[in-house]
Amino acid sequence: MNRYVVILAAGQGTRMKSKLYKVLHPVCGVPMVEHVLRQAEALQPEKIVTIVGFGAEAVERQLGRRTEYVLQEQQLGTGHAVMQTQKILGMLPGTTVVISGDTPLLTHETLQKLMDYHEAHANQATILTAEAADPFSYGRVIRDESGQVQKIVEQKDGTPAELQVKEINTGTYCFDNQALFSALAEVKTDNAQGEYYLPDVIEILKSAGKRVGAYQTHDFEESIGVNDRIALAEAAKIMQRRINKKHMTGGVTLIDPARTYIDLDVEIGNDTVIEPDVSLKGTTQVAHDCLVTSGSVIKNCQIEENVTITQSFLEDSIIHSGSDVGPFSHLRPESEIGPSVHIGNFVETKKAQIGRGTKVGHLTYVGDATLGKDINVGCGTIFVNFDGKEKHHTTVGNNVFIGCNANLLAPVTIAKDSFIAAGSTITDDVPEDALAIARARQQNKEGYAKKLPYNQK
Numbered sequence: 396m397n398r399y400v401v402i403l404a405a406g407q408g409t410r411m412k413s414k415l416y417k418v419l420h421p422v423c424g425v426p427m428v429e430h431v432l433r434q435a436e437a438l439q440p441e442k443i444v445t446i447v448g449f450g451a452e453a454v455e456r457q458l459g460r461r462t463e464y465v466l467q468e469q470q471l472g473t474g475h476a477v478m479q480t481q482k483i484l485g486m487l488p489g490t491t492v493v494i495s496g497d498t499p500l501l502t503h504e505t506l507q508k509l510m511d512y513h514e515a516h517a518n519q520a521t522i523l524t525a526e527a528a529d530p531f532s533y534g535r536v537i538r539d540e541s542g543q544v545q546k547i548v549e550q551k552d553g554t555p556a557e558l559q560v561k562e563i564n565t566g567t568y569c570f571d572n573q574a575l576f577s578a579l580a581e582v583k584t585d586n587a588q589g590e591y592y593l594p595d596v597i598e599i600l601k602s603a604g605k606r607v608g609a610y611q612t613h614d615f616e617e618s619i620g621v622n623d624r625i626a627l628a629e630a631a632k633i634m635q636r637r638i639n640k641k642h643m644t645g646g647v648t649l650i651d652p653a654r655t656y657i658d659l660d661v662e663i664g665n666d667t668v669i670e671p672d673v674s675l676k677g678t679t680q681v682a683h684d685c686l687v688t689s690g691s692v693i694k695n696c697q698i699e700e701n702v703t704i705t706q707s708f709l710e711d712s713i714i715h716s717g718s719d720v721g722p723f724s725h726l727r728p729e730s731e732i733g734p735s736v737h738i739g740n741f742v743e744t745k746k747a748q749i750g751r752g753t754k755v756g757h758l759t760y761v762g763d764a765t766l767g768k769d770i771n772v773g774c775g776t777i778f779v780n781f782d783g784k785e786k787h788h789t790t791v792g793n794n795v796f797i798g799c800n801a802n803l804l805a806p807v808t809i810a811k812d813s814f815i816a817a818g819s820t821i822t823d824d825v826p827e828d829a830l831a832i833a834r835a836r837q838q839n840k841e842g843y844a845k846k847l848p849y850n851q852k
């Protein structure tokens with residue numbers, strides 16, 4: 396049987412009080428609607444249609460060509476939104492599942508079970524339900540003595556007995572596609588909001604004698620819809636537990652999972668140890684047998700095996716095997732740290748390639764530079780790359796020794812096996828095997844210190 400997915404992503408989300416369109420708010424590094432689309436894709440349906448409205452262009456940039464789109468120009472309710480898919484889905488035979496774009500915790504496994512249940516029972520509509528410990532504000536699913544769905548009752552309309560029911564409507568539905576569009580044609584706007592409500596389809600089908608069922612998921616958390624920042628934080632907390640559990644099951648040691656933040660698309664190899672208060676963001680990849688210590692933030696980096704990151708901030712960089720970084724280092728974008736490199740205390744790199752075995756010990760800035768192998772970069776060295784208008788490049792050959800407090804004024808090339816004397820400001824190229832000294836000679840003025848102001852009585 397053909398299967399289709401409709402994603403509702405047209406609402407503005409005023410309760411978020413944000414300039415960012417609601418379904419684009421991220422949960423563990425991924426926009427909510429992206430979470431939903433990924434789960435829909437896992438079902439391998441014949442068609443996925445996303446209904447957009449406010450922020451349509453931004454949603455389409457995020458999701459690309461992985462889905463078809465329809466525009467809901469006026470926000471006239473969920474039923475009206477689904478009506479907009481008529482030209483694409485129309486009266487096609489098959490099963491359609493309708494999902495809200497603000498339900499990032501919903502899994503494809505649950506959706507698969509919902510659709511299988513729907514088709515196995517030959518229903519025209521099936522509601523995804525869950526049991527809530529505190530069902531307040533949710534629509535209740537009322538069943539008869541045989542367990543068949545009678546109706547959905549909203550909080551404001553329920554009797555005291557009905558409001559005791561803990562089975563709630565999650566807002567996710569499965570329909571016979573032809574029955575769905577037939578019933579949508581009968582939906583009216585005779586309600587307080589003057590809108591076309593998708594749940595009215597359930598009542599229409601029930602009144603017409605069609606089979607309406609309900610599939611109850613065992614995980615209430617999947618049903619959480621995000622309408623404000625409080626729910627967004629709750630969804631992120633639940634998603635983080637899932638992510639951390641996946642990594643620990645895969646052989647990663649998280650010393651304190653409750654204090655470890657890992658985005659959804661992060662990959663970590665087995666036998667890597669992550670200490671508390673670490674944030675791994677974006678598309679970061681950490682290989683096996685690494686150590687990331689407390690306070691580190693790593694974003695969009697590739698980290699090979701046997702690397703130690705100590706209390707440092709890394710972004711858009713590559714760290715090859717056997718290297719160590721930190722503490723208190725900052726690797727800015729386009730830094731590539733070669734194998735067995737040491738990046739020490741308070742070192743900053745930017746757009747720098749650093750070769751095997753090189754040591755950049757502490758209090759140093761390396762920007763717009765290519766460093767070869769087995770170089771010693773002394774404390775306080777500055778790669779002076781900016782002239783106030785343009786950035787310039789520095790190249791340092793293999794086996795160079797750079798003394799402390801050196802300034803290398805780009806563009807400049809330091810050839811292999813050369814030596815830069817401490818305190819030098821290098822403005823010209825240094826040839827192979829040379830010693831470069833660029834500093835004023837020391838002069839001692841006998842007795843002069845007594846003349847200085849602080850020595851005057």
